Amino acid sequence: xxxxxxxxxxxxxxxxxxxxxxxxxxxxxxxxxxxxxxxxxxxxxxxxxxxxxxxxxxxxxxxxxxxxxxxxxxxxxxxxxxxxxxxxxxxxxxxxxxxxxxxxxxxxxxxxxxxxxxxxxxxxxxxxxxxxxxxxxxxxxxxxxxxxxxxxxxxxxxxxxxxxxxxxxxxxxxxxxxxxxxxxxxxxxxxxxxxxxxxxxxxxxxxxxxxxxxxxxxxxxxxxxxxxxx
Amino acid sequence: xxxxxxxxxxxxxxxxxxxxxxxxxxxxxxxxxxxxxxxxxxxxxxxxxxxxxxxxxxxxxxxxxxxxxxxxxxxxxxxxxxxxxxxxxxxxxxxxxxxxxxxxxxxxxxxxxxxxxxxxxxxxxxxxxxxxxxxxxxxxxxxxxxxxxxxxxxxxxxxxxxxxxxxxxxxxxxxxxxxxxxxxxxxxxxxxxxxxxxxxxxxxxxxxxxxxxxxxxxxxxxxxxxxxxx
DNA sequence: CTCGTCACATTGTTGAACGGTCCAACGGCC
DNA sequence: GGCCGTTGGACCGTTCAACAATGTGACGAG
Numbered sequence: 001x002x003x004x005x006x007x008x009x010x011x012x013x014x015x016x017x018x019x020x021x022x023x024x025x026x027x028x029x030x031x032x033x034x035x036x037x038x039x040x041x042x043x044x045x046x047x048x049x050x051x052x053x054x055x056x057x058x059x060x061x062x063x064x065x066x067x068x069x070x071x072x073x074x075x076x077x078x079x080x081x082x083x084x085x086x087x088x089x090x091x092x093x094x095x096x097x098x099x100x101x102x103x104x105x106x107x108x109x110x111x112x113x114x115x116x117x118x119x120x121x122x123x124x125x126x127x128x129x130x131x132x133x134x135x136x137x138x139x140x141x142x143x144x145x146x147x148x149x150x151x152x153x154x155x156x157x158x159x160x161x162x163x164x165x166x167x168x169x170x171x172x173x174x175x176x177x178x179x180x181x182x183x184x185x186x187x188x189x190x191x192x193x194x195x196x197x198x199x200x201x202x203x204x205x206x207x208x209x210x211x212x213x214x215x216x217x218x219x220x221x222x223x224x225x226x227x228x229x230x
Numbered sequence: 231x232x233x234x235x236x237x238x239x240x241x242x243x244x245x246x247x248x249x250x251x252x253x254x255x256x257x258x259x260x261x262x263x264x265x266x267x268x269x270x271x272x273x274x275x276x277x278x279x280x281x282x283x284x285x286x287x288x289x290x291x292x293x294x295x296x297x298x299x300x301x302x303x304x305x306x307x308x309x310x311x312x313x314x315x316x317x318x319x320x321x322x323x324x325x326x327x328x329x330x331x332x333x334x335x336x337x338x339x340x341x342x343x344x345x346x347x348x349x350x351x352x353x354x355x356x357x358x359x360x361x362x363x364x365x366x367x368x369x370x371x372x373x374x375x376x377x378x379x380x381x382x383x384x385x386x387x388x389x390x391x392x393x394x395x396x397x398x399x400x401x402x403x404x405x406x407x408x409x410x411x412x413x414x415x416x417x418x419x420x421x422x423x424x425x426x427x428x429x430x431x432x433x434x435x436x437x438x439x440x441x442x443x444x445x446x447x448x449x450x451x452x453x454x455x456x457x458x459x460x
Numbered sequence: 461c462t463c464g465t466c467a468c469a470t471t472g473t474t475g476a477a478c479g480g481t482c483c484a485a486c487g488g489c490c
Numbered sequence: 491g492g493c494c495g496t497t498g499g500a501c502c503g504t505t506c507a508a509c510a511a512t513g514t515g516a517c518g519a520g
Contacts, residue, residue, distance in 0.1 A: 019504090020503080056505090061504095
């Protein structure tokens with residue numbers, strides 16, 4: 001006890017403890033997310049192993065770990081390839097978003113959650129002014145993540161974060177051209193309406209606004225995708 | 231084209247294609263879920279490898295795959311151990327459940343979703359009559375999963391299923407003695423009320439019933455845990 | 461054009477090995 | 491007795507080499 005008293009300043013610290021496999025996984029993840037590895041690219045174990053200077057087994061472990069996310073697709077004896085954004089996958093993602101976000105704003109919101117949403121909205125407005133597409137997408141997702149926090153569950157937040165990662169990957173991959181989010185004046189206005197309804201504890205309106213906003217987003221996306229195909 | 235026309239009957243089928251690592255993962259999973267591997271048990275790669283007659287690398291892959299779920303805990307240079315149910319972990323689980331389920335019943339429900347809930351309720355009542363604790367827990371979870379289906383998202387359903395697996399593991403692990411769910415007459419009644427409110431499209435009542443039900447479940451659980459400690 | 465066949469690339473799995481880390485036990489020292 | 495360095499063993503993380511099994515593409519016969 002006495003020895004413990006003299007160590008008051010000590011707090012549990014975390015060490016480097018990251019296996020090489022995990023580092024490789026993170027590396028590949030960033031490569032996928034920033035577009036260095038395009039959808040459909042096969043992840044050849046040997047090439048990755050030699051280029052990164054690690055064993056093939058370690059690369060296998062990394063790819064297995066990466067398999068948790070849906071950024072890659074695995075097939076027996078065929079290896080892993082970078083996931084290819086499908087319309088179906090996008091729809092699945094947006095179904096999950098719609099469910100989660102509409103459900104979240106349908107519940108009574110605490111003060112700190114509302115404050116978080118307000119802060120996220122401010123960030124989004126600033127990003128919209130600057131005009132950096134990548135940043136706008138990130139701040140957009142952050143705003144919606146702030147609303148989901150209203151569930152008050154870390155697990156749900158983590159789940160939503162996973163969806164957000166996938167979504168940003170899909171958007172970046174699909175939008176070879178610009179997204180031009182800011183071009184739509186209604187884009188910001190929709191977010192403002194959502195925040196206002198939440199702050200006013202008007203759950204019915206908030207739910208409707210979120211639903212409309214997401215449906216509108218899907219509509220925009222479809223228009224852009226169809227345009228890209230033609 | 232002509233050759234395709236003569237193959238109308240063919241539909242995409244799935245083959246055996248299951249790697250040894252995946253089989254080992256499934257095997258370990260069942261061992262954990264049915265209590266053969268008790269919480270805190272270390273998963274020694276060598277022993278598993280020799281007893282199952284596979285290579286240690288394969289076992290490593292299996293354990294990595296298993297790491298996706300939270301049934302095991304991994305620590306660098308210390309290996310994996312079967313997860314130990316903590317009160318905090320249980321609370322996190324129930325926070326997620328509460329958020330998801332309350333959110334789900336707050337949304338308008340379609341006819342087929344309501345039918346699914348009704349069917350799940352009937353199953354639960356039958357199971358309660360039989361009195362098999364394991365079965366009651368399963369049917370209880372199935373009922374709540376049916377309500378979550380109201381989100382209309384496969385991803386959310388999958389997420390909830392993951393929670394359910396963890397939950398059943400925790401309940402089985404914590405309840406060394408019986409759960410005696412059926413002993414509480416209110417247990418079934420709460421489910422009936424939830425269903426009735428959903429079927430009546432009375433979202434406010436449904437949300438309140440679900441919230442009360444989950445809080446009540448947590449209370450029951452805590453009482454049982456505290457009793458077990460003493 | 462279709463269908464075998466065959467060689468090649470890649471993955472799945474194994475076995476062995478080496479260094480590093482954790483852990484418990486032992487023994488010296490105050 | 492309590493504290494600390496040492497020691498040895500168990501186990502993990504990682505690498506390497508090899509073989510089997512499977513997918514892939516090309517080539518040629520019919």
